[in-house]
Amino acid sequence: MNPLIFGVWDGRFYDNRSTFSPVAPEGLPLDQFSQFNPGNPIMSFVCDRGFIVMDRRANLAFSLWRYYQRAERETCGKCTPCRIGVMVIAEALGKVVRGKASEVDWEYVKTVAEQMKQTSLCGIGQTTPEALLGALQYCPDELLQAQPVAENVYDYYTVLSAPCIEACPAHVDVPRYIDYIKAGEPEMSAAVLLRHYPLVGSCGRVCVRYCEKACRRQYLDSAVDIKNLKRYAADATGPMEELFNFAQRDTNPMSPKVAVVGAGPAGINCAYHLLLQGYKVDIFEANSHAGGMAQVGIPQYRLPKGLLESETNVIEQLGGRYFYHQRLGYDFSVTDLFNRGYNAIFLGVGCSKGMYLGLDNEDTTLTGYFNGIDFLQKVERAVTGNRPFKLTGDVVVVGGGNVAMDCARSAARLTDGTVHVVYRRTEEGMPADHEEVVAAKEEGIVFHFLSVQKEIISADGKVTGLKIAKMREEKVPGSRRGKLIEIEGTETVLECTNLIAAIGQRLDQEVLCDDDGIMFDKRGNISVSEALATTRPGVFAGGDAATGPTTLIDGLAQGQIAAQSINEYLTRGSVGFVARRRMGELIKKGELMKETDPKIDLCPAPRHKLKTLSSEERRGNFEEVDLSMTEGEAIAEANRCMRCYRIYGVVTQLPIPGNITHIQNQAV
Template sequence: MRKILYGVWKGVKYDNTQGGHAAPKDLPLDKINNFNPGNPIDALISNFGFLVFDESVSLAGILARYYSYVHEISCGRCTPCRTGSILIEMALRDAHAGRAAEVDWDHILESAEQMEQTSLCGIGRTTAVAMIGALTFFKDRLLAPAKPMKGDMYLTMTAKCIEACPAHVNIPRYIDYVRDGHPELAAGVLLHHYPLVSTCGRVCVKPCEKACNRNAVDAPVAIKEIKRYISDHSGMPISELFKGMDPMTDYTKARVAVVGAGPAGLNCAYHLLMMGYPVDIFDKDRQAGGMALRGIPPYRLPKGVLQKETDAIGELGGVWHFGQRLGRDFTVSSLFDDGYGAVFLGIGCAEGAYLGLPGEDTSMKGYRNGIDFLLDIETKVADGILPRIDGDVVVVGCGNVAMDCCRTARRIATGKVHVVYRRTEQDASADPDEIEAAREEGIEFHFLTNPVSILSEDGHVTGVKLTRMRQTERDARGRRGVKPIEGSEYDVSCSTLIAAIGQKVERNVLSEADGVLLDRRGNISVNSALATSRPGVFAGGDCASGPTILIEGLAKGQMAANSIDEYLSRGSVGFTPRTRMGEIIHDCRLLDDGADYTRILKRPRVETPHIPVSERNNFREVDLTISTEAAEHEAERCMRCYRMYAVVTPRPIPGNDTDRLYRRKPETEMK
């Protein structure tokens, strides 16, 4: 573990230049030894200050480059940040060039303090901290004779909402565009990451909102509602933006096969096509969408919305192969025999699980797993048939699939719909908004309740025997277990029992000859770059992680595309600097800086418009899009809680795209 040479962290000076190992007690230095293998972190700059680990580092040099990025991304809305960042950068460049004596450093310190105290957003308020610390405690080092800045710097501008988003979408940026009346520019920010903007704006479970700092003031910014507004007000439907485009296909590049047209596969194909690769997409179904199509009911996601967005893949040059099942019509090996240079497996977890109760018969009439139930209903609705269930329905489970099952059943069942879950409501993995919507629609919940056996007659489900559960002590992960309460059994009658407790990768899609290993849970085993055990084969989404959320699948698709590009262009899969920076931010809790939001003016969160409960007896979309006035009001609630982090290393960082992202090229002497 490297020791701190000198620096300032949370206002405390650390100087070990004469020996010693003083360090912040709450900073795990073992997490920041190296940035990438064999490339140690020589310096770290953050909202807490800066730390230098190597004597060869030029303090003026690294801070000059850091503040060049600060002023590049400063929005310019407030004078302290707009002018202060420029003044600081110019002063540091003068110092690095040996002209430190010509700079009014008292004025620079005053400018930095004004940035910290009066800037309107997190960029100005927190990036000034490092400069204030350097001038307060290490001015002699700042003004020392210039040293060339060797090595590399990787920089990330982020916020809690961005880090919580699996795709690391720059959420405050697209919210800014909405606030300024430019939803079409906001759409561009989202399209940088995925084409399913309308889809994600309707069904995302919004981990970003759970992380939003606005929770400390009143309520989180309605990020999902703003995203949906963007998709509906970007000048034309997102799907239309790609029509008539000339495909960017470069046929000198290797062909790539994407297996599975769910969110992960679609986004992998999207990004590969944007890079110019010829891409063929194989799927066992008759149209694209995967579980987003088959598992999300029309009252949440109208099928036309998803269909139009998946059409964008074809507009970009992607070639569809529907009705083609891996393991039946082709294999991983046969794809390579056909000349593909790389393969992405995004086959999902399309096989639903049953309850596994003693003596259960999965062929019993009225007994379904959640995945098959949703697929059956989706197929019938798509064919113009409104299904019907006679009698009551019991759904076991309380994840998002269970919520889709129970709310779907409520629309087609003649009787009551019950949800049974063995843990508490707080333990449920379903989106709380979905649970609340289910309650509004009259669905009855049985928490701390578990099925014991299935009741049947003549091969038909007639009910389920349940037992009440009690909570036990917490386990090593802090989660409380549950145990049955003896003698608490009771029966609930029903004609249909739906097990919505999990799903897994379909059997017989992969063989030993494919050379793709599975992990102990039956998922495809991948490394951090989503590479499998077979060279040239990558996997992502549900099939590699187990069932997850749509935005996670989209994120893995983009990551896989980048890894495939690296594999095909360099022959190996390398390092992803943004992933590594995210690990440092998380492990060192850099975003938990205790910012004071008590003086922020409270503003009510926009309410999502819905159709009345009385009209929810069909598959008409329930949630509606907010108005322009509401979207702009909600955008004003964003506090732009940006933070900027930089690491300095002695050797180049593979895949470093900092200069591309922020456009400014570093000065020659700083390379």
């Protein structure tokens, strides 16, 4: 069934008001646009692609007016066409809604909208006229003869976004924090980021750049260096904990108590957002310090531990408490926490168990044989705890992800031999960040692609080598990854004294018992709903524990989602609907930001090449390799951002849960 009544989409008019053969935009999943939250029909939807009307009672003028009210709030004011245009159009549509359409000079409005589209400097001015111009061209009577409508008769929700924002799991307003860098105000840039998480400098060093993969600048020259601009904002601002010196430590004694288990990125960010909302939060951590795998699993040359510590200290600045050497399943249980008076619990215990290769007759007790997690923990203790840890001879690392790169690059700093990486697919198929692979090669690490491990060679209880075989990859129709086939007669032995299996990690399920009432999914992770609720009421889980090994930014995003869900649970008794999550789903499933033939009419400006320590300077030490941008470099790189903002607006028949004010001033 086609629920579209009429609309203009990508410049084409669709009118089903008097036809038995309805038409709709090709590829647009209209079934997704039938209702916003369960039982609440979408009446109309407006964005940079145009508009669609799904209910005959919808008032298009009202929808466009609300859409342009958001544009009016978000214009930066730097260019006249947008600054003046949004006010002119919002005022005109406001008159229509009040029944004064005859007072509007529509030719003037159309001219203003066309000038905005053609001459504005950023996405707000360039894209918001699309829906209005489509309406004026194809169905002007919907505006010229519109009936007046009360402002509160329908509910509505608007989101300011961009390709980089939607690609970021935390929906960070990337153009906004870059704008502040352009203006020479890194503290304000950091403040934008602090709305999402406290680990600003840490994320600025190890983020996996989902945003950059979506950056539209790559269609012109290359993506903006968003990650290192974030790092610059943090470094120029100084310790994040100092920004919270104003924080009120005393919380309301009647505030609900929340227990967070695990002080990794997900747990830290969950606690952070709950503390900002006034809850009392205690964090239980098995280790002697906060940070989780970011602390013990990311080497010092990528993430200085002093920086991470200063950022995790923000929790105490806000009144939270850490309880170290407290391990779930050994020192306490989930039920124990409820018995202690906690009203809700978040499990961010991570995937702390490294995996071995799993070969036939494998002996994991061999001297020189490590899994990746244990190896990185030994490295962390050696660097930060002054515990001697040196390697001799050649090292072989099996794996192709970032953990494998961390192991290989760490081993290169600890051994007097050569480090080899064995990966079963091609270099292009490696999940590790490209920059990490490049850096590893600079440090003399040797890669063996399309190679598979066959047997561990040992003598006298010690590793002496790894037998490998060559592979070939056959394309599989309809699949991005080909089928791997071993090439007979290609077996060779890589001689080594140390072997590191960096092929994955998993949750230690022994931390939970049957009495906890928490189920696992088929992958062995904690089973959670979309709102990160577990099978036990009041218990939520996120990060590695719920998804399997993931990235720091994914963990931070899940911590924020969990905090939202816990707040709903403690205030309403149930976990309900999150409008921003739903809008993100519509944008993704509708591929609303997809561009088939992007054209960017700007002069190319090369991406800044970040300065690093030379390969010689990196030998034998764990000093940070990447160097921060200078102020001039950061401003120049920030000026490459094109502010590709888009506004998305939905009008619904019934109230949207949690949308009390009808105003969304944030991009998230």
